[in-house]
Amino acid sequence: MIFRAAVYRLVRRIPPGQVATYGQVAALIGRARSARAVGGAMGRCPDDVPWHRVVNAQGAISRRRRQSGMLTQRIRLEQEGIALRRGRVPLARYQWEPSRADRYGRPAARRRTGGLACDWR
DNA sequence: GACTTGACTAGAC
DNA sequence: AGTCTAGCCAAGT
Numbered sequence: 001m002i003f004r005a006a007v008y009r010l011v012r013r014i015p016p017g018q019v020a021t022y023g024q025v026a027a028l029i030g031r032a033r034s035a036r037a038v039g040g041a042m043g044r045c046p047d048d049v050p051w052h053r054v055v056n057a058q059g060a061i062s063r064r065r066r067q068s069g070m071l072t073q074r075i076r077l078e079q080e081g082i083a084l085r086r087g088r089v090p091l092a093r094y095q096w097e098p099s100r101a102d103r104y105g106r107p108a109a110r111r112r113t114g115g116l117a118c119d120w121r
Numbered sequence: 122g123a124c125t126t127g128a129c130t131a132g133a134c
Numbered sequence: 135a136g137t138c139t140a141g142c143c144a145a146g147t
């Protein structure tokens with residue numbers, strides 16, 4: 001499975017009105033240390049991928065090299081009923097809690113940094 | 122195959 | 135709560 005294809009397949013399963021973090025997406029496809037690469041994949045995704053449902057670990061909309069897109073993301077989230085508080089999505093309320101069937105692999109062992117424990121569940 | 126570039130993250134101040 | 139750093143890694147050149 002190509003990395004990006006795995007990312008897109010998973011992101012398509014995020015329900016409307018909920019969000020996931022880059023690190024969470026990475027962990028769910030069994031690549032717990034690839035959060036950064038997930039961001040790269042989101043930048044060039046097919047139109048049917050709900051990219052706006054992916055935010056960073058703080059619940060904020062990550063900055064792009066070019067600002068364009070950040071506003072669109074916020075608007076789309078709000079259209080799905082997600083209210084941002086102080087510029088961030090309250091993850092405690094909106095973060096996706098995937099069922100076991102939505103998980104493809106077990107998170108990699110955590111190294112010094114970059115790897116995520118299963119704390120998003 | 123050796124860089125370079127990010128829509129990343131956890132920890133340490 | 136902000137800023138900085140060190141790790142991480144897929145893709146593109």
